[in-house]
Amino acid sequence: MEFKKLLFISSFVLVPMVHSQTQVIGSTTLYIDTLSDDVSTPWEIKVEGNSHLWVTERDGLVSRINLSTGVKSVVLDLTNEVHAVSESGLLGLALHPNFAVTPEVFFVYTYGPEDNQGFFKERLVKYTFNGTNLVNPVILIDNILAWANHNGSRLHFLPDNTLLMSTGECYESQLAQDSNSLSGKYLRVNMDGSIPANNPIPGSYVYSMGHRNSQGICALPNGKIIISEHGPSTDDELQILEIGKNYGWPLIHGFCDETFEDTPCATGLYQEPIRVWTPTIATSDLVYYQNPGFPEWDNRVLMVTLNGQRVVAMQLNAQGTAVTDEDQYFQGLFGRLRDIAIGPNKEIYIATNSGSHPILRLTPSNPLSVTELQDQTSLVVPNPAETSIQLANNAAAEQVSILDLNGKSVLELKNVESGDQIDITKLSAGTYSVEVKFVGNDQVQRSKLMKER
DSSP states (O other), X not given: OEEOOOXXXXXXXXXXXXXXXXXXXXXXXEEEEEEEOOOSSEEEEEEETXXXXXXXXXXXXXXXXXXXXXXXXXXXXXXXXXOOSTTOSEEEEEEOTXXXXXOEEEEEEEXXXXXXXXXXXXXXXXXXXXXXXXXXXXXXXXXXXXXXXXXXXXXXXXXXXXXXEEOOOTTOGGGGGOTTOOSSEEEEEOTTSOOOTTSSSTTOOEEEEOOSOEEEEEEOTTSOEEEEEOOXXXXXXXXXXXXXXXXXXXXXXXXSOSGGGHHHHHTTOBOOOSEEESSOOOEEEEEEEOOTTSTTTTTEEEEXXXXXXXXXXXXXXXXXXXXXXXXXXXTTTSOOEEEEEEOTTSOEEEEEOSTTOOEEEEEESOTTOOGGGTTOOOSEESSSBSSEEEESTTOOEEEEEEEOTTSOEEEEEEEEOTTOOEEOTTSOSEEEEEEEEETTOOSEEEEEEEEOO
């Protein structure tokens, strides 16, 4: 198995904000811009339908950002309640799987005064979104041990609508092996806060144990759940998460390949990872990306990292049990990368924790995979464009349609005359397809449009 670092062409250097820049990866050009820099240390980002990105800000704000305009609306302010120090604060977030019908939002935050050892508390809560604000709080799990670091907190819904939550061991390693503690675990909870009847330990939220500090989780197409786990100075891990399993911390670090691990490994009680990184790169969140128009990342797990400051793209075998190929991108260009999410048109959002903390948007230039557009002259000018376009060649059209990356019409106009200005300010930055039916010509012609900013 070969792990490699792919070379790519860069057209810019690191700046606090990214404005309409590009990266070339293989045969794909990535259009990179900033969705928003009006955030403070974002922890979690989740896409809502086709319209918004939810963000938790560690100081205590839950926000919602319009994907078209980049405008941020604060829907809940917990800054007076959240205890935010180092990597604690307002953390993981998940939307109800049927959010359009049941607009519930689940998230984790740390709170309370510190005791004489510096420990405080963490809780999982549920709120209802009324279209403007989060209301009607319900505490689902409370009094989880918290510290300045190692609080876990990634959330993920399973197909049966139970919710998984990771917890860190708060630098108290022995807690990860204590079945009576909720620290160093994955917990599983029903949406009303009750304990699922088929959890492995009756009457306990514990779903799996032996975790140091997991901050990444996603589902594969075959239903397997994979997680990322922070190691100490060695052995960041990628693991397959299974109910009732023990992942070995602190008895085992990574693979069973050290003398001190011989005894626990010989018991066969502990799960080994499918990939480790030494030295560590501070693995964070994961997504599974599918987009034939971006073949270099299609059907790969994308993972963002903190100390490594990169995106890791991993190809797994058909069973999802081994990493068969790995490439790494953007090392050091954007600083610490905390979270990643996939947009409605296969664009990719990345939450950064460096500099001005912008949320970046990466849009592949050829997501439509329409080969006939490759060499066609643009039907509109200017192209790229920021605010408006008009038909090229002094032509008039019966209809002009602009399609998004999934082929959905986002703008349609009838009877467009030569010289008419078509307002595109409401379109998000990225790549579109323009379809034009010219006057006196029954054939619809197509070309690409790059919308800037």
